[in-house]
Amino acid sequence: MIAPAKALAFLSGLGPRITGQNISFDKAAHAEPDVAATHRPARTSLIGGNLVGRHDDDADAPFPIIDGVAVIAIAGTLVHRGAWIGQSSGLTSYEGLAAQIDAAVSDNAIRGIALEIDSFGGEVAGAFDLADRVRAARGTKPVHAFLAEHALSAGYALASQATRITLPRTGAAGSIGVITMHTDMSGMLAQKGVAVTLIHAGARKGDGNPYAALPEAIRDRLQSELEDLRMLFAETVAAGRGARMIKEAALATEAAIFRGAAAVEAGLADAVADPRIAFRALADSLNRPVLTVGRPPKTPTLSHPKQEMIMTDQTDADARTPDQQDPQVAAQGAAATPTQPTAPTAQEPAAVPPAPGTAAAAAARDATADAIRAEAAEVASICAQAAKLGVTLDAADAVRRGVSPDALRGQILDSLAAKSEASGILASAPVATNKPSPLVAAARKSADSATR
Known part of the structure; x- marks a missing residue:
């Protein structure tokens, strides 16, 4: 048939x-x-959530590309050699994964890398070298690991090197350990009347063969080798996870497996979420335009039109220290934000405000109005974007209290951190501070000088 x-x-x-x-x-x-x-043919992708076709512009890519994110599947049993790309007969080779990671890093059109992992582990040979390659890749582009269900043993060694790890409620992570097996077939062969004689040169050439019981000395030596590999495993996890899981904590798990929220609590993962939703948050964050103050957004001149950082927490004005701010802009804060006078230091000479009624004073008032309008417009824009992410902020209240755009972004990220649907955003956004608006800080400094 x-x-x-x-x-x-x-x-x-x-x-x-x-x-x-x-x-x-x-x-x-x-x-x-x-x-x-x-x-x-189209291929399915768990984190893509639908059928992903190969478009003409990425037809030669060794992986699916979804909204500028390379999706690299790490599935099945992991083996050292295998010149194929992706999974073949239930096996995924470290060779193929290395080729895909290198291709994603070198492609300027790719803004991030998503590792879709569902593996119980595999061979030791090649695993740690590939882990180092994944960790190096995240120095160029964000690398997020999305557990389709399992990242155990060698699978977790690779996942731990990602910028961020997300797993589903029933997802499992861990098994930070090494295992080998010895089979003693001598009794079975004796029952069948089969005698095996090993002829070898070198005292240890026949160590661990399956045709005899395992001597205690050889067992101890194999145990020592496994302990060395386990130590290397823990050090690799610590190199990838940093303070989230140090080497001692990795060793303390004793190769246990943790699921869902328990994996996050143990430091093995960062968030529990549906992989599809978490991936969507990552892709959206990498495609969000840069916010600027005092001028309309401008497309950066990069090799790819969407290769910009998102929710940038520093503008051209923010990058200047208060004593580098425009004195005309700084002068407006005396009326807008009163503060207690402080003595100027020797390194910060007091600025002299323009005399009232002069052309310079009029120019300062105009600059003040423009700066206030620009910052208010940015605050309003941030609040509008926050609303789309499900975070409600009062723009008018923020402007009235003089909350800087930087601090406002921090509030948004804190709110999103509690929502697993937006977990991918946190690893791509810069850490916000609670410092007041640079505009207000400069104005206060000028006001202090004028008071004296």
Whole structure:
């Protein structure tokens, strides 16, 4: 019950094994049509949430690209060698993963890397070298790990190197340990009347063979090797997780497996969320435009039009220290934000405000009005974007209290941190501070000087 073309292909591969001799075919061809050449099928992606087609602009990419994010699947049993890209017969090779990561890092059109992980682990050989490569990649682009369900043993060694790890409620992470096995077949062979004699050169050449019981000395040596590998495993996790899981904490897990919220509490992961929603938050954050003060947004001149940082917490004005601010802009704060006078230091000479009624004073008032309007406009824009993310902020109240855009962004991120749906945003956004608006700080400084 098989098509003739498929039967010929089958016999070509397995026929010699069955018959013990080569098989030739008369007047028959077993070449099958090249489906890939005529049709490039869509592939499913868990974190994409739908069928992901290969578009013309990324048809040659070794992975799906969703909204500028490379999705690299780490699934099944992990093995050292295997020149294929992606999974093959239930195996994923470190070789193939390394090629995909290198391609994603070098492609300027890719803004982030998503590791879709569902693996119980695999070989030691090659695992730690690939882990180092993943950690190096996140120095160039954000690398987020989304657990499709499991990241255990070697799978977790790779996940731990990501910028951020998200797992579902039933997702499992951990198993920071190493295991090997010795099989003693001597009793079974003796029952069958089979005697095996190993002839070897070198006293340890036959250590651990399955045809004899394992001597205690060899067992102790193997145990020592495993402890060394476990220490390397813990150090690798600590290098990737930092303060979230130090080496001692990784060792203290004793290779236990943690699920869902317990994995987050143990420091093995960062958030519990639906992988699809978390990935969507990451993609949206990487595509959000830069916010600027006092001028309309401008497209940066980068190799890719969307390769900019999001929710930037420093503008051109913010980058200047108070004594570098425009004195005309600084002068407006005396009336807008009263404060207690303080003595100027030797390093900060008091600024002299323009005399009332002069042209300079009028210019200062105009600059003040423009600066206030620009900052108020940015506050309003931030509040509007926050509303789209489900965070409600009162723009008028923020302007009245002199809350800086920087501090406002911090409030938004704090609110989003409690929501697993937006967990991916946190790793891409800069840490906000609670410092007052630079405009207000400069004005206060000028006011202090004028008072004296």
